[in-house]
Amino acid sequence: MSELLEMKGIQKSFNDSPVLKDVEFTVKQGEVHALMGENGAGKSTLIKILTGIYPKDGGQIFWEGKAVDINSRSDASKLGIGVIYQELSLIPTLTVAQNIMLGKEKAIKGILQSNKMKLDVEELIQKYNFRIKADAVVETLTIAERQVVEILKALSENSKLIIMDEPTASLSAKESESLFGIIEQLKQQGVSIIYISHRLEEVYRLSDRLTVLRDGVRVAVLEKEEIIPEDVIRLMIGKDLSEATASNNLRVSDKRVLLKVKNLKRKGVFKNISFEIHEGEIVGFAGLIGAGRTEVMRCIYGADPYDSGEILFEDKPVSKTISKNIKAGFGLVPEDRRNQGFTPLLSIEKNIALTNYDTIASHGIVNRAKEKEYGNTMVEKLNIKPGNSQIPVGNLSGGNQQKAVLGKWLSRDLKLLIIDEPTAGIDIGAKDEIYKIIENLAENGTAVIMVSSDLQELLRVSQRVIVMRKGEICAEFSEGRITQEHILMAESGILTKGGNEDEK
Amino acid sequence: GAVQTDSQVAASASDSTAEAVEAAAGKDFYTEDIKIAFLPNVIGDSCAAAWADGMKAYLDTFSNVTFDVYDGEASVDTEVQIMDELINQSYDAIILQATDAAGLAASVDKAEAAGIPVITCNLDADTTHTALVAGVDTEAGEAMANSIGESLGGEGKVVIISATPGATKGENIDAGFKAVLSEKYPNIEILDEQSGEWLTENANTVMNDFLTKYPEIDAVMCHNDAMAEGAAEAVKAAGRLEQVQIWGCDGESKMLDYIEEGLCTGTIYTNCQSQGASCAQMAVFAIESGITAKNLTSTPVVKMAPVIVTKDNLSDITEDMRW
Amino acid sequence: MKNNNLNIKTIFNKSQKLWILVVVMIILTVLQPGVFLTFANMKSILLSISIYGIMVCGTIFPILLGGIDLSVGAVAAAAGAFTVVQIVNSGYTNQGVIIGVCGGLLLGIIVGLVHGVIVTRFNVPPFLITLATQNIVYGVAQLLTGNNVIACMEPKLFAFLGGERVLGVPFSVWIMIFMALISYVLLNKTVFGRSIYAVGGNAEACFLSGIKSKTIIVLAYVASGFTAAMAGIVLASMNRQAIAKAAQGYDNFVLTALVVGGASLMGGEGTITGAIWGAFLVGVISNGLRLLGVASDYHGIIKCIVIIAAVALDANIRYKKSGLQKKSLFFKKNKAQA
Amino acid sequence: MRQENMRRIISVASLFLMMMVFGLTSSSFFSMNNMMSILRECSINGIIAIGVAFVIITAGIDLSTGAIVGFTSMMCANLLYYYQLPATLIFVIAIAIGTFCGVLNGYVVTRLRVPAFIATLSTQYLFRSLVFAFAIREGGVITNKKITDPGVLIMGGSIDGIYLVTIAFVVLAIVGQIILKKTKLGTYIYATGSNQKSAELSGINAGKVKWIVFIITGFLCGIAAIFEIGRIGSVTTDLGTGLEFEVIAAVVIGGCAFSGGRGDIFGTFIGAIFMAVLQNGILKYNLPTAAQLVIKGIVIVVMIIFDSVYNNIMQKRILQKARELDEAAQAEEVA
Numbered sequence A: 001m002s003e004l005l006e007m008k009g010i011q012k013s014f015n016d017s018p019v020l021k022d023v024e025f026t027v028k029q030g031e032v033h034a035l036m037g038e039n040g041a042g043k044s045t046l047i048k049i050l051t052g053i054y055p056k057d058g059g060q061i062f063w064e065g066k067a068v069d070i071n072s073r074s075d076a077s078k079l080g081i082g083v084i085y086q087e088l089s090l091i092p093t094l095t096v097a098q099n100i101m102l103g104k105e106k107a108i109k110g111i112l113q114s115n116k117m118k119l120d121v122e123e124l125i126q127k128y129n130f131r132i133k134a135d136a137v138v139e140t141l142t143i144a145e146r147q148v149v150e151i152l153k154a155l156s157e158n159s160k161l162i163i164m165d166e167p168t169a170s171l172s173a174k175e176s177e178s179l180f181g182i183i184e185q186l187k188q189q190g191v192s193i194i195y196i197s198h199r200l201e202e203v204y205r206l207s208d209r210l211t212v213l214r215d216g217v218r219v220a221v222l223e224k225e226e227i228i229p230e231d232v233i234r235l236m237i238g239k240d241l242s243e244a245t246a247s248n249n250l251r252v253s254d255k256r257v258l259l260k261v262k263n264l265k266r267k268g269v270f271k272n273i274s275f276e277i278h279e280g281e282i283v284g285f286a287g288l289i290g291a292g293r294t295e296v297m298r299c300i301y302g303a304d305p306y307d308s309g310e311i312l313f314e315d316k317p318v319s320k321t322i323s324k325n326i327k328a329g330f331g332l333v334p335e336d337r338r339n340q341g342f343t344p345l346l347s348i349e350k351n352i353a354l355t356n357y358d359t360i361a362s363h364g365i366v367n368r369a370k371e372k373e374y375g376n377t378m379v380e381k382l383n384i385k386p387g388n389s390q391i392p393v394g395n396l397s398g399g400n401q402q403k404a405v406l407g408k409w410l411s412r413d414l415k416l417l418i419i420d421e422p423t424a425g426i427d428i429g430a431k432d433e434i435y436k437i438i439e440n441l442a443e444n445g446t447a448v449i450m451v452s453s454d455l456q457e458l459l460r461v462s463q464r465v466i467v468m469r470k471g472e473i474c475a476e477f478s479e480g481r482i483t484q485e486h487i488l489m490a491e492s493g494i495l496t497k498g499g500n501e502d503e504k
Numbered sequence B: 001g002a003v004q005t006d007s008q009v010a011a012s013a014s015d016s017t018a019e020a021v022e023a024a025a026g027k028d029f030y031t032e033d034i035k036i037a038f039l040p041n042v043i044g045d046s047c048a049a050a051w052a053d054g055m056k057a058y059l060d061t062f063s064n065v066t067f068d069v070y071d072g073e074a075s076v077d078t079e080v081q082i083m084d085e086l087i088n089q090s091y092d093a094i095i096l097q098a099t100d101a102a103g104l105a106a107s108v109d110k111a112e113a114a115g116i117p118v119i120t121c122n123l124d125a126d127t128t129h130t131a132l133v134a135g136v137d138t139e140a141g142e143a144m145a146n147s148i149g150e151s152l153g154g155e156g157k158v159v160i161i162s163a164t165p166g167a168t169k170g171e172n173i174d175a176g177f178k179a180v181l182s183e184k185y186p187n188i189e190i191l192d193e194q195s196g197e198w199l200t201e202n203a204n205t206v207m208n209d210f211l212t213k214y215p216e217i218d219a220v221m222c223h224n225d226a227m228a229e230g231a232a233e234a235v236k237a238a239g240r241l242e243q244v245q246i247w248g249c250d251g252e253s254k255m256l257d258y259i260e261e262g263l264c265t266g267t268i269y270t271n272c273q274s275q276g277a278s279c280a281q282m283a284v285f286a287i288e289s290g291i292t293a294k295n296l297t298s299t300p301v302v303k304m305a306p307v308i309v310t311k312d313n314l315s316d317i318t319e320d321m322r323w
Numbered sequence C: 001m002k003n004n005n006l007n008i009k010t011i012f013n014k015s016q017k018l019w020i021l022v023v024v025m026i027i028l029t030v031l032q033p034g035v036f037l038t039f040a041n042m043k044s045i046l047l048s049i050s051i052y053g054i055m056v057c058g059t060i061f062p063i064l065l066g067g068i069d070l071s072v073g074a075v076a077a078a079a080g081a082f083t084v085v086q087i088v089n090s091g092y093t094n095q096g097v098i099i100g101v102c103g104g105l106l107l108g109i110i111v112g113l114v115h116g117v118i119v120t121r122f123n124v125p126p127f128l129i130t131l132a133t134q135n136i137v138y139g140v141a142q143l144l145t146g147n148n149v150i151a152c153m154e155p156k157l158f159a160f161l162g163g164e165r166v167l168g169v170p171f172s173v174w175i176m177i178f179m180a181l182i183s184y185v186l187l188n189k190t191v192f193g194r195s196i197y198a199v200g201g202n203a204e205a206c207f208l209s210g211i212k213s214k215t216i217i218v219l220a221y222v223a224s225g226f227t228a229a230m231a232g233i234v235l236a237s238m239n240r241q242a243i244a245k246a247a248q249g250y251d252n253f254v255l256t257a258l259v260v261g262g263a264s265l266m267g268g269e270g271t272i273t274g275a276i277w278g279a280f281l282v283g284v285i286s287n288g289l290r291l292l293g294v295a296s297d298y299h300g301i302i303k304c305i306v307i308i309a310a311v312a313l314d315a316n317i318r319y320k321k322s323g324l325q326k327k328s329l330f331f332k333k334n335k336a337q338a
Numbered sequence D: 001m002r003q004e005n006m007r008r009i010i011s012v013a014s015l016f017l018m019m020m021v022f023g024l025t026s027s028s029f030f031s032m033n034n035m036m037s038i039l040r041e042c043s044i045n046g047i048i049a050i051g052v053a054f055v056i057i058t059a060g061i062d063l064s065t066g067a068i069v070g071f072t073s074m075m076c077a078n079l080l081y082y083y084q085l086p087a088t089l090i091f092v093i094a095i096a097i098g099t100f101c102g103v104l105n106g107y108v109v110t111r112l113r114v115p116a117f118i119a120t121l122s123t124q125y126l127f128r129s130l131v132f133a134f135a136i137r138e139g140g141v142i143t144n145k146k147i148t149d150p151g152v153l154i155m156g157g158s159i160d161g162i163y164l165v166t167i168a169f170v171v172l173a174i175v176g177q178i179i180l181k182k183t184k185l186g187t188y189i190y191a192t193g194s195n196q197k198s199a200e201l202s203g204i205n206a207g208k209v210k211w212i213v214f215i216i217t218g219f220l221c222g223i224a225a226i227f228e229i230g231r232i233g234s235v236t237t238d239l240g241t242g243l244e245f246e247v248i249a250a251v252v253i254g255g256c257a258f259s260g261g262r263g264d265i266f267g268t269f270i271g272a273i274f275m276a277v278l279q280n281g282i283l284k285y286n287l288p289t290a291a292q293l294v295i296k297g298i299v300i301v302v303m304i305i306f307d308s309v310y311n312n313i314m315q316k317r318i319l320q321k322a323r324e325l326d327e328a329a330q331a332e333e334v335a
C-alpha cells in the first residue's frame, strides 16, 4: 500500500497556546486509520487543518506524494477528501438533498437541476439503506437522522479519503452497525478512512492502523497487530487505567422512593411512562435514538409541558418551573452540550455560578470571592483542562466542556441528577472520571438518572436499566445479570418487559 | 402605448379636462363641501404649527370647510407621494411648503392640471402655480447682517450656526447674510460656520466648540430660533453673554422670551399665523374664482414683512401675535 | 496600585480599539494645541454626548441579550413631551416637575415593558418590534405636544436637570456618570447582570439552569425604556421645550457608541465602560472636526473611517489571535507560507 | 415546503383583507389611479428590497441603502448639470456607482470583518457626506437644479398608466426569485444565512456570498436611483433618508427572518405592497398625523406578532407530523 496522505511537522496554536506540536500523520491507500487521543488532544484540529478550515502555523501536507496547499474546504474536496465533522455541518433550513449536494450542485446554464439532484440523493439513500426522505428539511430531523445525512454527504463525494470525526457519537447501535458495514464496503473499494472515536471497541474492531495524539504531540503509530487496548489507553492518557470490568450487578435499592412517575404522557412523543427512582440509586435509560428519553427527562425536570400523568418528588407533585425544581434538588446535564449546556462566551467560573447564585449571591449582589472559589474548586475537582477557571467554556475541548457543565451541579445539595448522554464524544480517561463522579454522588444519596446510548457505559454504571422504545417503556432490568444483547434486543422490540426473568 | 412622463400625462389631461374644470370652477363656499389640505415640510415645529393655526382660524369662519394637515416628514419623496394622494382624493386646494422647489414641480403641475390650485407657503415650487406666500429668508439674512454690522460698528468677528446642509431656507438666509456682509461690512470676519441641523441641542454643542476655539466672538448668527436658544445656553454657561450677540430667525414665542431675559439679542420675526391665514385666503380665493395655474403666466407672490425684533421693540409683538 | 494597573492593561488588551481613541486624541492635541486638550473642551465633549450617554447605559442591556432597541429616540421624545406638558399644565410648579418627571420615566418603563413582553411572549425579532413601536411612540409624542413646540422656561427645578452646573460640570454629565455607575454595578456585581450576559450568550442553557430568562429580557427592555425616558427629560430640560420630533436619529448614535465600544449585536459581549468610551470617541471626532473647522458636510467621511477602523482593528486582532486567519487584511494571500 | 405555501396564502390573504377594509371604507381606494399609485409607491422600495432580502437571508443587514440611493442620485444630478451627459451614460454610471457602494459595503463586512450592522451604519455616514461633496453649488451655496433631460425624466413615466418603475420591479423580482431558488448562488445564500459555519465546512465561500449580496443590493440601489430621479426630477441632499428602514420592514413583513436562511423574493414582493397599501390606505381617512403613526405602528406590530405565532404553531405541527410519520414507518418495519 502506498502513502495517500502525509502530514509533516504540523503546528498550530489558538490564542497563543500551542495545540499541535510537530505532528506527523500518514494514511495509506485503502486503510482504516484510527486517530486516538484524549479530549483536547488536537484530533479535530488536525482534521480541520487537513481540510482547509484552519490555516496551519507550520508544516507540510503531501497528497499522493506531492506537496499541496489546502487553503479551503473546496481545495480538499478537489483532492478527494470527504469529511464528517464532529460538530454537525448541516444547513438547518435546507432539505436533505440540498444539504448532501451542497457545494457540488448540478446546474445547466446556471439553472439548478433540482429534480435530478433529488433523484441522485434518493438513490444514494437507497444504496446505503437508510431511512430518510430526500426532501425533508433538515431542521425537522432528529440529531441521529442528521448524523446520517452527514454521513451520506461525505459518501456522496466519491472521495479517496473519508474522515470520520466521531460519526457514531449520536448513533444507536443499529445505525452504527450499518455505518461499519459501509466502512468495510469503502475499504474494499480502496477508499482510505481516518476514523476518530472515543468508543474504543469500535476502533479496535475497525482500524488497520492507529495513531495516538497526546497534548498535541504524536506519541505512537501502531500497526493492526500492535493494537492492544491497554497499551492504547496507556499511550493516550500516559498512565495505566484500572478499567473496571463492565459490571452488571443489578439490584433494587431498599432506600426510600424519591421520584415517582405515573402514566406520563405527551401526545406524539411518549405515553404510559411509569417508574420509580430511589434515593442514592443510578438508573440507566436505554433506547434507540429517538425513543423519547430526552423528552421524558425534560418533562420531569420542568423544561417541557406534558399532557397527562403525574410526577411526584418526595411524594409531592413536581413543579413545572425549573428554578423551583432546582431549589428542590434537581439537576440536569442536557444532551446537546453546545446549545443547551453552557454559555460559550462566559468563563468556566461564571458558567458554574449560573446554577449557584442562591449561595454565591446575597440580595442579588454577587460575592466575587465565592464565585472564584466555586470555579476553582470545580476546575480542580473535575480536572478541567486547561486549569484556569477564567477561560471561556467555548474554547475548551468537548470533554472539558462536559466537565464544566457537570460542575454547575456538583456544588449543590443535589437530590436528583439527570444526565443525558453524559459521555458523548468524551475520551476514555475523562469518561472514567465522570463515572466516578456519578458513583460518588449516588453514594452520598443523590439519585441519578443516566440516559445513554452507550451500552457499555449503561452496564458499567447503572444499578437498574429501563429501556424505552418508540415513546414507551418496553423493558426494565432490575435484578440478576444482563448483557449488551439483552438491552439491544429490548431496544429493538424483541424482548419485552421484565425480560431478564426468562433468561436462563 | 408610448412612455409618458407625469407632466406629459398631466398636460394632456389638463387639455382634455380644461373645459370640465372651467365649468366646475367657482365653488360656492356656503353651499358646497370644500376640502383643503396643508402639507408642510415637516410637522411638529413651531412654524408649521403657527401656520396651521392661522389657516384653521381663518377657515373656521366657513362652516363647510374640512381642513387636513399632512406630514411631509422633511422628505421630498414623502411630499411627492402625499401630493399624489391629495390629487387622488380630489382636494379643492393644497397649501404646500415645498421641501424642494425643483423636486415638487412635477407634483404641483399635476395638481394644477387636475384643477386643484396649489398655494405654496414659505418655500416656493419651481413652476407656475396659483400663489406663493413667501416667507422671509434671504431678507432675514440681510436684516441680520445689517443689524449685526451696525451694532458692531462694521468691525468684528462672527460665527454662523447653520441649518442642515442643503436645506433651502438655510441656504437662502446664508446667501443674504453673506452678501450684505461682504458688500457693506467687509471688516466683519466670518470666523467659522458649522451646522446645528436646526436643533437646539446641536447648536449648544457647536457653540461650545466655537467658544473653546475662538477667544473672541462678537456675534453668532443662527438660521433659526431653536438654534439661537441652544447657542445662548452655551454662551451663558461660558459667562460670555456680555460679549456675544446672538441672533436667530423666525420669532417664535420662546425666542422672544429669551430676548426678554437678555439671553439672545434679536430675531427676525415673521407673523406665521398671519402668513398661514394669507395662504388660506389665497386658497379660498382660488377655489371661489376657479383660478389655477392655467390662467397665470407666473406665480403671484404675497410677501411677508421681515420684522427685526430686539429687546427695544419687543413689546411691539403683542400677545396675540406670538406663536 | 498594581491591581489598578493590571485592570487598565486588561481593558486595553480586550479592546484594542481603545487605542484608536488615544491616537485620535493625540492627533487632535497636536493639531489644536491648547484648545483640544483642555478641561473646558473635555467638559463640552462630555456635555455633547451626555444625552446619548444616558441612553447607552440602559440600551446596552437589550444589546447584551442579542436584542436591540430602536425606539429610544421616540421614547425620549414622548417622555420629554409628557414631562413638559405636565409642568405647563400644573402652572410651572415644582410639584408639576416632580409629577412630570416621574410620569415621563413611567412612560419609558411602560414602553419597555411592552417591548419586553412582546419579545418574550411572541418570540419576535426586537429589531422589528421596536422599529414598529417607534411609530406609535412618536405618535404619542405628537398627541402630547399637539404638534407644536411647547416652551417651558420655568421653574428653576426643571431647568436644573439639563442646564445647571455642579462643580463646573453640567448636571446632565453628572446624570450620565451616575447612570453609568448604576449600569456598571448592575452588570458586574449582581446576579441580574450575570444573567444578562449568560442569557445573551445562550438562552437555552440558562433556561435549563433555572434562570428566569424571560424576566431578565423584560427587565432589560424596561431598563432601556427607562434610560431613554430619562435622556428625553434631560434633553427637554436642556432645550427648555418639548417637541414631538425630539431625539430623532439618536438610535443610530446609541448603537454606534455601543458597537464601537465593543458590544456585539449577537449578544453576550460588551461593557458599559466600553460603551461610554465609544460614545466619547464619536463625541471627540465631531468636536475635533469642528475645532479644525471642517465643514459639517464632510464629518461623515471621517466618522465612517474612524468607526470602521476601530471596529475592524478589534475584529481583526481577535481573529488573528483565534488562529482562524487565512486572509490578510487588504488582499488575498495566495501562497501559504512556504 | 408546504408550510411555506400555506404562509404565502395567509400573507396574501391578509394583504387582501387589508385592501378590502380600505376599499370598503374609502371611495377612492380602489380607483385605477390609486392602484397605480400604490404600485408605484412600492416599486422603488421594492427594487431595493430584493437586494436587502438577499442580504437578510444571509443573516446580514444593510442600513446604507437609503444613503446609496441619495449618493447615486446626487452624482447623476451633478453629471447632468455640469457635464450634460446623455441619459444612457447616466444610467450606466448610476448603476456603476450603486454597485461600487455595494462593493465597498461587502469589503468592509467580509474583509475588514466589521459586523454588517455597524459597517453599513458607518458607510451610511460616508455616503451621506459624499452627497454633500457632489451637491450642485452656486457661490458655495447648495442649489437644487431641475433635471430637464427627457431621457432621464422618461424613467418616471408610465405606459398606459402602468409606471415603468413598476414594470422594472416585477421583472427584477422574478429574476431575484429565480436566482434564489434556481441557482447555486441562491442555495449558497440560504446556506450561508442558515448556518455560516456549516456552509463553510461544506466548502462554500461564505465571505464571497456575503460580498455578492451586498453588491447586488448596491446594484439595485443604483437602478432605484435612476427611477427616483426620473420621478422627482431633482435631487435634494436628503433624498433617500430613512428609506433603509422602510425597505427592511417590507422585507421582514414579507417573511425573511433576521436570523437568516428563511424567506424569499415573492414574500418580499408581497411585503413591499403591504407597506405601500398600509401607507396609502391610512392617508385616506384624513386622520391627524399622530393617529396615522399610531395605527400604522399597531398594524405592523400585529402583523409581526401574527407571523411569529403562526410560525410557532406550524413549526410544532411539522414536528408532530414528522413524529407520526416516524411511528408509521417503524410500525411498517416491525410488520
Ligand SMILES: Nc1ncnc2c1ncn2[C@@H]1O[C@H](COP(=O)(O)OP(=O)(O)OP(=O)(O)O)[C@@H](O)[C@H]1O
Residues within 6 Å of the ligand: A014, A015, A019, A037, A038, A039, A040, A041, A042, A043, A044, A045, A046, A086, A395, A396, A397, A398, A399, A400, A425, A426, A427, C322
Ligand atoms: N476555535 C478554537 N479556538 C480556540 N481554541 C480551540 C479552538 N478549537 C480547538 N481549540 C483548542 O484546541 C485544543 C484541541 O481541540 P480539538 O477539538 O482538536 O480536540 P479533540 O482532540 O478533537 O478533542 P475531543 O475529543 O474533545 O473532540 C483544545 O484544547 C481546544 O480547547
Ligand SMILES: Nc1ncnc2c1ncn2[C@@H]1O[C@H](COP(=O)(O)OP(=O)(O)OP(=O)(O)O)[C@@H](O)[C@H]1O
Residues within 6 Å of the ligand: A139, A140, A141, A142, A143, A144, A269, A287, A288, A289, A290, A291, A292, A293, A294, A295, A335, A451, A453, D319, D322, D323, D326
Ligand atoms: N431536535 C429535534 N427536532 C425535531 N424533532 C426532534 C428533535 N429531537 C427529538 N425529536 C423528536 O422527538 C422524539 C424523541 O427523540 P429524542 O431524541 O428525545 O429521543 P431519545 O431517546 O432521547 O434519543 P437520544 O438518544 O437522542 O437522546 C423523536 O421521535 C424525534 O422525532
Ligand SMILES: [Mg+2]
Residues within 6 Å of the ligand: A043, A044, A045, A086, A165, A398
Ligand atoms: Mg474533536
Ligand SMILES: [Mg+2]
Residues within 6 Å of the ligand: A290, A293, A294, A295, A335, A420
Ligand atoms: Mg435524547
